[in-house]
Amino acid sequence: MNKKVTAIILEIIPIISAPLSYLLIVSAMDSRPVRAVIAVTMALAFFGFVFFFIGRKLAKEEKVVRILGIFDILTTVAVIGFYVLAFLSVAL
Secondary structure, eight states, X not given: OOHHHHHHHHHHHHHHHXXXXXXXXXXXXXXXXXXXXXXXXXXXXXXHHHHHXXXXXXXXXXHHHHHHHHHHHHHHHHHHHHXXXXXXXXXX
């Protein structure tokens, strides 16, 4: 596997993790395995900026990697925004 494919696969992980965790949070399913999946996917989505740096290190000149890197940063911002909203809802 070359560096470009590896970078693309790594950068897709947080992009898929964020919507998956949001869907599981708002769904009616509630069990121990679902909570574990939510925790793992939220952590992967939060650390999207790490995947951004890894992808840039592997294949920084590729346009696809740059676009996915922007989405990685946006997933991190979305998770932070989600936690801010959760904190504010508890505080009110």
